[in-house]
Amino acid sequence: MKPAPFEYAAPRDLDEALDVLAEHGDDARVLAGGQSLVRMMNARQVSPAVVVDINRVRGLDALGVTNDNGSSTLSLGALVRQRTSELSGDVAAHAPLLAEAGAQVAHAPVRARGTVVGSVAFADPSAELPAALLALDGLVKVRSRAAERTVAADDFFTGPFRTSLAPDEMVVGVEVPVTAGRSGSAFVELTRRQGDLPVCGAAAVVGLGDDGRVAQARVALCGAHQRPVRLPAVESAVVGADDPSAFTEAAARAADGLDPIPSCHGSADFRRHLARVLTARALRTAVARATSPKETTHA
Secondary structure: OOOOOOEEEOOOOOOHHHHHHHHHHHEEEEEOOOOHHHHHHHHHOOOHHHHHHHOOOOOOOOEEEEEOOOOEEEEEOOOEEEHHHHHHHHHHOOOHHHHHHHHOOOOOOHHHHHHHHHHHOOOOOOHHHHHHHHHOOOOOEOOOOEEEEHHHHHHHOOOOOEOOOOOOOOOEEEEEOOOOOOOHHHHHEEEOOOOOOOOOEEEEEEEEEOOOOOEEEEEEEEOOOOEEEEHHHHHHHHHOOOOOHHHHHOOOOOOOOOOOOOOOEEOHHHHHHHHHHHHHHHHHHHHHHHHHHOOOOOO
16 A cells, blocks of 8 residues: 655754644654654555654764763664664663664664664554663653653653654654663563564663672563553562572562553463563573673573
């Protein structure tokens, strides 16, 4: 199939793009990588009246680390391609979870065009990058013609393919706080075939104290709920742990309160089972990497 007729806007700067969104609201869709939007338009799953192509907007492809009052932040603009993030030295050094999750998205040609922010804004509950942003305690930078705001990732995702964005707003970037100290992360997933969306995936970030025990933890899932979701019960249970059996016990709580979307690829019960198994695996791997930075094997 082909898309329904639409108007095409190609703004040269951000203000122009925001003017179009302010004028057309829900009738407009932003195009960055187009890996999801174009497919859905061709299938007539969405039929926007106006497509706002932001690829010519200057400054939205910035990626780098900034320092302010002793704290560091990794920032990625709305046009940073997934492949660029995956291969970035800054991302590898300061948010390796984002690179690891990104490397598991679809296939390299898709990642060469798709954007990190586009995946976040699309809010597919099964997608890897929104879950990784949650586990990294990331922030979403939002702009409209009238104002700008910063939204915690956990507040940004509201349901399947739904976010807290207003019709006249667009995501202009994401930010990840850079943490110091002994830390490790891991992203693990189960897919039916390489390149498919995961049936379930788990992202974990841990920090170790001087005694080698877990001092802090953040865990998020994709494919296991109506939206990418944090697991505060697991995070609390794993603090103070220092052996693999404790991680398995903490991960047993991973399915509490989950409401997975069942499909032919996995029932709700199967996804809850995977949530527990993959959470334990991600935690063990993250702790192993924090203990020995050269550790790369998924336990």
